[in-house]
Amino acid sequence: MKRIVLRLIGVLLVFALAAAGGFAWWAHQPVGLSASPVEVIIKPSSGVASVGRQIQRGGVSMDPRLFQLLARITGHGADLKAGGYQFETGIAPLDIIEKMVKGEVTHYVVTVIEGWEFRKMRAAVDANPALKHDTAGMSDADLMKAIGATEPSPEGLFFPDTYLFARGSSDVELFRHAYRAMQKRLNEAWNARAPDLPYKTPYEALVMASIVEKETGQAVERPMIAAVFINRLRKNMMLQTDPTVIYGVGESFDGNLRKKDLQTDTPYNTYTRTGLPPTPIALPGIASLAAATTPAPSDALYFVARGDGSSHFSNSLPEHNRAVDKYQRGK
Known part of the structure; x- marks a missing residue:
């Protein structure tokens, strides 16, 4: 019986070593891309599992579960930075993690969530260190004038989405972009509206x-x-x-x-x-x-x-x- 147990342990050890070797091989192999380069957007405050899914949805042929496991094994599960990344042909899973740990982004991001009040959006924009904060000290009314809006109140007038920008961009431009996005979406909905609405x-x-x-x-x-x-x-x-x-x-x-x-x-x-x-x-x-x-x-x-x-x-x-x-x- 003891010999059988030892043999079983030996077989399991061989399988474990083979699996570990296969995983290590995968981590160094180039991943498939839908285009080259492909740009992937990682939203702020994303957990490592979500990061893996966002990378896959962005056009990288890679199992999010394996990516999550690799990030945790390398000790970088909590170190992956948000932003816009470009991945080119030949990049491997370990390269992706290294790039994201270093924060080698082509663009930075601000994510505005559906259902936020404007004050929460403004706080998120104000807190982003990669932006130039030209609206600092402005009242909401002054901010609306700065982006060319005619409405006195900003509430509801900015489309919730993930916005990309280059480091040092003015927050005025980000607000203007989100305002125009809402105008476009609202006009599209209005033009497709049902008849006889009140x-x-x-x-x-x-x-x-x-x-x-x-x-x-x-x-x-x-x-x-x-x-x-x-x-x-x-x-x-x-x-x-x-x-x-x-x-x-x-x-x-x-x-x-x-x-x-x-x-x-x-x-x-x-x-x-x-x-x-x-x-x-x-x-x-x-x-x-x-x-x-x-x-x-x-x-x-x-x-x-x-x-x-x-x-x-x-x-x-x-x-x-x-x-x-x-x-x-x-x-």
Whole structure:
């Protein structure tokens, strides 16, 4: 029996050494590229698993799991820097890791997240050390003038995306680029809009898109969420959406929405005022723009969270009250 165990251990050791040798060989072999050079964008704050997937999606033929394992074995799992990288024919997985550890980027990046308020975008831009901060000290209104925008409020007017720039670029240009990107996306959505929507201008559609962005628990529900609020607008009903109230409370909001907040009138309190709030409440993404301009065909006027991230939609108040009892009160 002892001899059998020793033989088994020997076989396993041979397999382990062979696997280790194969892995080491792979780490030094050139990877396939969709083009040469290929540019890959790594977003800020990406974990090593996400970095591997972004490299693969960028046109590098490499198993993200093997890349993740290699990064961890070499001790560089937490050292891979964000930015835009160029990879050319002949580059191997170890070369990619070395390039990313050194931060040999061709471009730097700022990522703006869907649902952020503008102040959060501005903080992210302000914190990027590779930018030239020409907007430092500017008010939001001054910043809007600097980029050639005519709207007094910046909220909602910058498209959430990952933006590339060269070191030393002015943050004015980045804001201008994001502003123009939103104008383009909004105009495309407006031109493809469904008939008879209760909006007078594209800006009103943008306001609705920002509400949809903040209210959606599951991406697939965006068109239905939009339909509820659009149906309410058509009937001159109050929108009664918590995110607008929270936006009106401002930076003093502590995460707990109280009854007094719902009863305190502000321009953004959709429990005390009918119609849309005066400005967007966040930066909506393309899916929310599409939902606000092409909502689902539905007569629903209410929705309530089921507790699993999804919502139950109702066409009448009695049906909605039953859903509230079921999903919120456990009756």
